[in-house]
Amino acid sequence: MDEITAVRRLWAEAPEGSHEDLRDARGALLAAARAPQPRARRLRVPRAGLKIALAGGVAAALTAGVLVAGIRPDGSDSRGVAGLPAAPPANARELLERAARTAAAEPELRPRPGEYVHLEMRTMSYVSMEGAGMQVTGTEERWIPAGGTGPWLSRERQISAAPVPGIALPSPRPQFDRKPADTLTETPACPSADPVTASRMATWPLDEAYLRRRLEIEAAKAMAVPDHLRLWGAVGTFVRESVFRPSLTAALFRIAAGVDGITLVPDAVDAAGRHGVGVTMEEEHTRTELVFDKSTYRYLGERTVATRDRTSSFTSRPLSDADIDRLVRGGVSKGIDAETLRRELERDRKPRKVTMRTPKGAVIGSRAVLKVDVARALPPLAPGVPRVKVPC
Amino acid sequence: MPDSATAVDAEDTALIQRSLREPEVFAVLFDRHAPSLHRYAARRLGPDNAEDVVSETFLAAFQSRRRYDVRHADARPWLYGIASNVIGKRRRSELTVYRAYVRSGVHPATVSGGLVEDGVTTLAVNRPLAAALAALKPGDRHVLLLVAWADLTYEEVSRALGIPLGTVRSRLNRARRKIREALTNKEGHDG
Numbered sequence: 150m151d152e153i154t155a156v157r158r159l160w161a162e163a164p165e166g167s168h169e170d171l172r173d174a175r176g177a178l179l180a181a182a183r184a185p186q187p188r189a190r191r192l193r194v195p196r197a198g199l200k201i202a203l204a205g206g207v208a209a210a211l212t213a214g215v216l217v218a219g220i221r222p223d224g225s226d227s228r229g230v231a232g233l234p235a236a237p238p239a240n241a242r243e244l245l246e247r248a249a250r251t252a253a254a255e256p257e258l259r260p261r262p263g264e265y266v267h268l269e270m271r272t273m274s275y276v277s278m279e280g281a282g283m284q285v286t287g288t289e290e291r292w293i294p295a296g297g298t299g300p301w302l303s304r305e306r307q308i309s310a311a312p313v314p315g316i317a318l319p320s321p322r323p324q325f326d327r328k329p330a331d332t333l334t335e336t337p338a339c340p341s342a343d344p345v346t347a348s349r350m351a352t353w354p355l356d357e358a359y360l361r362r363r364l365e366i367e368a369a370k371a372m373a374v375p376d377h378l379r380l381w382g383a384v385g386t387f388v389r390e391s392v393f394r395p396s397l398t399a400a401l402f403r404i405a406a407g408v409d410g411i412t413l414v415p416d417a418v419d420a421a422g423r424h425g426v427g428v429t430m431e432e433e434h435t436r437t438e439l440v441f442d443k444s445t446y447r448y449l450g451e452r453t454v455a456t457r458d459r460t461s462s463f464t465s466r467p468l469s470d471a472d473i474d475r476l477v478r479g480g481v482s483k484g485i486d487a488e489t490l491r492r493e494l495e496r497d498r499k500p501r502k503v504t505m506r507t508p509k510g511a512v513i514g515s516r517a518v519l520k521v522d523v524a525r526a527l528p529p530l531a532p533g534v535p536r537v538k539v540p541c
Numbered sequence: 542m543p544d545s546a547t548a549v550d551a552e553d554t555a556l557i558q559r560s561l562r563e564p565e566v567f568a569v570l571f572d573r574h575a576p577s578l579h580r581y582a583a584r585r586l587g588p589d590n591a592e593d594v595v596s597e598t599f600l601a602a603f604q605s606r607r608r609y610d611v612r613h614a615d616a617r618p619w620l621y622g623i624a625s626n627v628i629g630k631r632r633r634s635e636l637t638v639y640r641a642y643v644r645s646g647v648h649p650a651t652v653s654g655g656l657v658e659d660g661v662t663t664l665a666v667n668r669p670l671a672a673a674l675a676a677l678k679p680g681d682r683h684v685l686l687l688v689a690w691a692d693l694t695y696e697e698v699s700r701a702l703g704i705p706l707g708t709v710r711s712r713l714n715r716a717r718r719k720i721r722e723a724l725t726n727k728e729g730h731d732g
C-alpha cells in the first residue's frame with residue numbers, strides 16, 4: 150500500500166466538527182468581528198480589493214472593455230424648495246442644515262411587501278496598475294426589499310476608463326467585462342445579527358441618540374485616525390447606504406453638521422459630472438466631499454480626491470502553473486487572446502517589487518445618486534450569482 | 542484541483558474582501574471551512590484541542606485578513622497554514638495522542654478507536670503508522686499531513702507553510718520513507 154494512502158486512512162472515520170463542536174469558536178469569531186477593530190484604517194476606496202488584484206499587472210486584462218458614455222451631466226434639478234432661504238449658505242453647517250430640511254421634505258418611498266426600493270448610481274474609482282493608472286467609471290444599481298427583510302441585490306458595471314493627469318494610462322488598455330456583476334446579500338432575521346446594511350437601515354429609528362450610538366460603533370472601526378475623521382467617515386458610510394431613505398439621510402446630515410473640521414466648497418462635482426455645492430473634510434492624503442444641488446440642497450453624491458501624490462510598494466506573490474492556467478481560462482472566456490495573456494502572466498511567476506502610484510487630483514472614489522424608485526420585483530439574475538449571507 | 546472545487550472556492554476571496562467592510566461576513570468563511578479544519582485538528586490533537594485550534598486559527602485569520610493575497614481564490618491553504626502554526630505550538634499534545642494510540646489502540650477523535658470492521662488488521666497497520674508519525678520531524682509531519690489529511694496539493698502546501706516547492710517535495714519524500722520503513726518493519730514482524 151502507498152504510504153500516503155495508508156496515512157490517509159489513518160483515523161479517517163474521525164467526523165467533521167459538528168455545530169456543537171464549533172459553537173464556541175464561532176461565537177468567539179463573531180465577538181471579534183463585532184468588536185471595534187484595532188489598527189483598521191477606513192476603507193474609503195470602494196474598490197481597494199480590485200486595486201490589489203490589478204496591481205501585478207496581471208488581472209488587468211481580465212477585468213476591464215471600453216468607453217460607453219451614459220448620463221448627461223445635467224441631472225441636477227433646479228426647483229426651489231418652499232421655506233428655504235434664498236441666500237447661499239454661509240458655512241458647511243448651514244448647508245447641511247438646509248440639506249437635512251430638503252431631505253426630510255422628500256416623500257418617503259413606500260414599497261409594498263414583496264416590492265423593492267430601486268436605486269441607480271453612477272460610480273467612479275481610481276485603479277492603479279504598476280506605475281500606470283486610470284479613472285474607471287461605472288454604474289451600480291441596488292434593489293432593497295421592503296420592510297428590511299429578504300435579500301437585497303447589488304448590480305455593478307464598469308463602463309469606461311479615462312486618463313488621470315500626471316500618470317500614464319495602462320498599456321495595452323484593459324478590456325472591461327461587459328457583463329454586470331451581481332451580488333445578492335441575505336440578512337438573517339435573528340436579533341443577534343445587526344449589520345449595517347441597506348435592508349436593515351430601512352427599519353432604523355430616526356432618533357438622534359440611536360443614530361449616534363450606531364455611528365460610534367461604526368467610527369470605532371477606524372482607530373488610526375483622529376476622532377473627528379472617524380466620525381466623518383462613519384457618517385459618510387451611513388449616508389452612502391441610506392440614500393434610499395431620505396428621512397434617515399436627513400437625520401444623518403444634522404449629525405454631520407456637528408462634526409469638527411468641515412468646510413464649505415462653493416463648487417463640487419459628483420460622479421455623474423453634476424456640479425453642486427459641497428461640504429468637505431481634509432484627511433491625511435485625501436479630501437472627501439458630500440455634494441448637494443446648488444439651489445435645492447438635495448443630496449447628489451460624494452467624492453474622495455487625492456490631495457497629494459502617493460507611492461506604495463509591495464512584493465507580489467508568485468503565480469503557480471495552476472494560477473496561470475486559471476487566469477488564462479478566465480481571460481479566454483472573456484475574449485482575451487490566450488497567448489498574449491499567458492506571456493503577460495509569465496513574468497509573475499517570481500515575486501517582484503510592484504509600485505503603485507496615485508497622483509494628486511485622482512478621484513479615488515465617487516458616486517452620484519441618479520434615481521430612486523420602487524420596483525415590483527428583482528430583475529432576472531445571472532446564473533450563479535454570488536450570494537452573501539450575513540451570519541447570525 | 543478539479544474545476545468544480547475552483548468554482549466553489551472562487552467565493553472565498555470575495556468573502557474576505559467583503560469582510561473588510563462587513564467583518565461579520567467572515568463567519569461565512571468559518572461555516573464553510575471550520576468543520577473540516579476541526580476534523581483535521583482532531584486527528585492530530587484530539588477533539589478537545591481541536592476546538593481551540595479552530596478558534597485560534599479563525600481569530601488569527603480574521604485579524605490578518607487584510608493581508609490575504611486576493612489572487613488565490615481558495616482560502617484553504619491560507620487557513621491550514623495558520624492552523625499548522627497553531628498546532629505546532631501544541632506539539633506535546635500531538636505526540637501524546639499518537640503515543641497513547643500506540644499503547645492503547647484508542648484515538649480520542651474516533652468512536653471506535655480505529656477498530657473498524659477488521660479491528661485487528663487495522664490496528665496492526667495503524668500502530669506502527671502512529672509511532673512513525675510521532676517520530677517525524679515537525680516540519681515533515683506538517684507537509685505529510687497537509688497532503689494526506691487536508692488534501693492540499695504540493696503547491697498549496699508550499700503556500701500554506703511559506704516554503705519553496707522543492708522543500709515540500711524533499712520533506713514529503715523523507716516522511717514517506719520513514720512511513721514505508723515503519724510499515725515494512727511491521728510486515729517483517731508479523732510475517
